[in-house]
Amino acid sequence: MASWFSRFTRTPRRSDVPRLRSRGVDQLTTKVELVEFTPDLLGFLGRSAYVQLMVFENLSRAISTAPSTTAKTAIGRAAELSLAKHRRLVAEIVRAGKDPAEVMEPFTRVVDDFERDTRGGDWFETVVACYLTAGFLDDFFARLALGLPDETGRRIAGIFSSESGEAVLADLLTSAIEENSRLSARLAMWGRRLVGDTMLVARSALRYTDDHRSDEARIEPVFTELIAAHTRRMDALGLTA
Template sequence: MVESADATAPTADADPDYRAAVVDLLAVIAYGEITAFERLAEDAKLAPSLADKLDLAQMASIEIAKVERLHERLRAFGVDPFEAMAPFRAPIDEFHGHTAPADWYEGLVKAYVGDGLANDFYREIAAYLDADTRELVVASMEAGTHSAFVVERVRAGIAEDHRLGGRLALWGRRLMGEALTQAQRVAADRDELSALLAGGVDRPGLDLAALGRMFTRLTERHMERMTELGLEA
């Protein structure tokens, strides 16, 4: 369970440092959704059937539909969404460059495991946000995942070829490692996001013990997803 924060979290309008952190958070989520759309649209080309191609196209459309609401909130802060997203293009693009799927099944696992890990991380951060921003972030994480479609296809593939399971298990571990590396890079480069997690005298944050528990929860959820796919974590 995500550890709850104090209900007296500042509003983005009242605290300039907190506002900067919220802008960064909304921007990185928005750019992540754009790249998710691009990736799923590209992966659809690998689909073995027209039905599978349509399912991935529908997943892609859900990702891109989330972006406008995030951009609206950024504009409400007087921020250009595209300028706000710019600092996150390199690390996110690098992650996708390092984890380009070699085939249909790797693309499915990446969509399910990789996106799930990112969503879990943002939900954890959302616990330390004001109510309005938290609602927006959580809503962006929860709009339709088509998880049943992915689980069904991967499990069917493993049933047909048991060697596939071993390869995809290694792929899932690689995705986890790459995602954590890029998350650490973003946090290190963006002082505002690091400060948001650390908290301050007037707002809650994560001490080392709480940070450790958070990463334990992220790892446990990753293992649960791998199990759902029929893979060893």
């Protein structure tokens, strides 16, 4: 764990902006997976559905303080895509014969605490938080879903691998940073801080065995890959993680 956090303490610098690659279930299945640590179906759905609702709420809040109509429109599109994922997850809860609000309720405290810790001090930090944490958690839940039974797991993994507002938010933030270079260092530092909190809320979703040392050895490569994806998202903004 210590080695994961330490790599996010370097001095930020600008870098060339790479292309963001689209995610897909087939791509995810070629990597190290978390299937041994997947919780029961309703536990998975309740937590992940509430996380998507949190992302939607944060994006909706960012619309009200956006500095331009262009920014409002872009964030609105991202919010719509997050809400669509939430609705698809809620539909899975209904398919299982349960009440969505009741299934989500046990996870509200941990997710609400995470939201408060990662909200940011201004509009720019809020949008960066939405961009980075939503991307990290989509990747995480897509992997974790593959441990659910049979076709159900692949169907739910596909929800998280579907279209997101990632590219829209990246373009919006890149333009803002290019217009005000002083944002770069501050947002790079904020992005490095976010990864720790996001890892903690992701790890809280895992179902551990009694062999904690063995669990950590199997989990570490997955989080190494998730952090690498986080770094690419930072790079896409011209920031260094």
